Amino acid sequence: MSEEIVPLEPRSAPLGERLPCVAFRRDNLKVFVYTDRDAMGQAAAAALVAKKQRIIEEKGSITCVYAAAPSQDDALRRLVADESAPWDSETCVLHMDEYVGLSPSDPRSFRHYLNTHLFGPLVARGRGLDPGVVRLIRGDASDTEAEAARYAELVRSNPPDVVQGGIGEGNAHVAFNDPPAARFDDPKLVKIVELAPEAKQQQLNEGHYAEVSAIPPALTLTVPALTRFRAADGREHVVGYWSCVAPGERKATAVEKMVLGEVSEKVPASILRTLPDAALFLDRASAQRLLTRIEGIDWSPVL
Numbered sequence: 001m002s003e004e005i006v007p008l009e010p011r012s013a014p015l016g017e018r019l020p021c022v023a024f025r026r027d028n029l030k031v032f033v034y035t036d037r038d039a040m041g042q043a044a045a046a047a048l049v050a051k052k053q054r055i056i057e058e059k060g061s062i063t064c065v066y067a068a069a070p071s072q073d074d075a076l077r078r079l080v081a082d083e084s085a086p087w088d089s090e091t092c093v094l095h096m097d098e099y100v101g102l103s104p105s106d107p108r109s110f111r112h113y114l115n116t117h118l119f120g121p122l123v124a125r126g127r128g129l130d131p132g133v134v135r136l137i138r139g140d141a142s143d144t145e146a147e148a149a150r151y152a153e154l155v156r157s158n159p160p161d162v163v164q165g166g167i168g169e170g171n172a173h174v175a176f177n178d179p180p181a182a183r184f185d186d187p188k189l190v191k192i193v194e195l196a197p198e199a200k201q202q203q204l205n206e207g208h209y210a211e212v213s214a215i216p217p218a219l220t221l222t223v224p225a226l227t228r229f230r231a232a233d234g235r236e237h238v239v240g241y242w243s244c245v246a247p248g249e250r251k252a253t254a255v256e257k258m259v260l261g262e263v264s265e266k267v268p269a270s271i272l273r274t275l276p277d278a279a280l281f282l283d284r285a286s287a288q289r290l291l292t293r294i295e296g297i298d299w300s301p302v303l
Contacts, residue, residue, distance in 0.1 A: 014047035027273035041074025067165035068110035088128035097220040098139035159237035172254035176220035242278035256289035
């Protein structure tokens with residue numbers, strides 16, 4: 001076992017002993033492996049609520065970034081159902097990316113996903129989320145460059161305290177920061193990108209598009225925007241908590257690279273290992289390559 005991989009006590013996991021879990025740390029990244037997607041989502045949501053409450057106690061309010069992808073379904077469903085979640089303290093809600101040219105009513109739009117899986121259900125339940133604080137990327141803006149600049153300024157003026165997201169299949173991208181274009185020192189906070197082949201294949205796998213040629217460019221928050229950058233007040237801002245949820249067999253290769261490989265722009269999600277507080281939530285399927293490679297850990301709770 002690598003000296004950088006440290007087993008953690010089960011009680012360190014979200015929800016403690018309530019869910020069978022294997023926990024360990026790789027550099028700064030805490031990794032939690034659960035038997036199935038539902039347990040993973042329940043734990044990820046519980047941890048996110050706890051982290052939000054802590055940040056709100058310190059700052060009085062919070063800015064959050066959410067990803068839109070089927071991999072987030074389980075965590076978002078549990079998050080919506082959690083009566084203790086402090087939605088009334090979210091003063092700015094952002095999201096990771098959006099396709100160029102799609103309206104928020106298009107089912108392939110990430111705004112549509114978030115309105116369907118998160119914001120809409122919360123408002124319907126009267127959960128305290130003010131729709132006015134939800135500030136989403138206008139992928140159908142007439143001037144895409146101007147929209148990128150507008151959203152970058154929004155991010156710079158509202159540095160994210162919490163990020164809820166996942167990783168790409170195969171190449172472990174974050175948002176649409178795909179290698180070789182992903183940069184840990186990107187000078188931009190938001191940019192227009194053409195999706196890499198692996199990212200396009202993921203969109204096909206998830207059923208969003210029938211053919212590669214139909215997949216448009218996207219506006220995406222860059223790696224610095226999702227981790228650390230110089231904010232509008234001139235101070236270096238570091239995201240307070242990064243919740244990474246990555247279930248399913250198709251994520252297994254990317255998880256292996258992210259956790260066991262080098263911290264490198266070739267594996268964009270590996271940057272999470274350098275943040276002060278980040279957690280990776282897996283199910284048994286997405287952790288399968290870790291099970292065969294990491295020795296010295298008792299995997300029996302999830303086998």
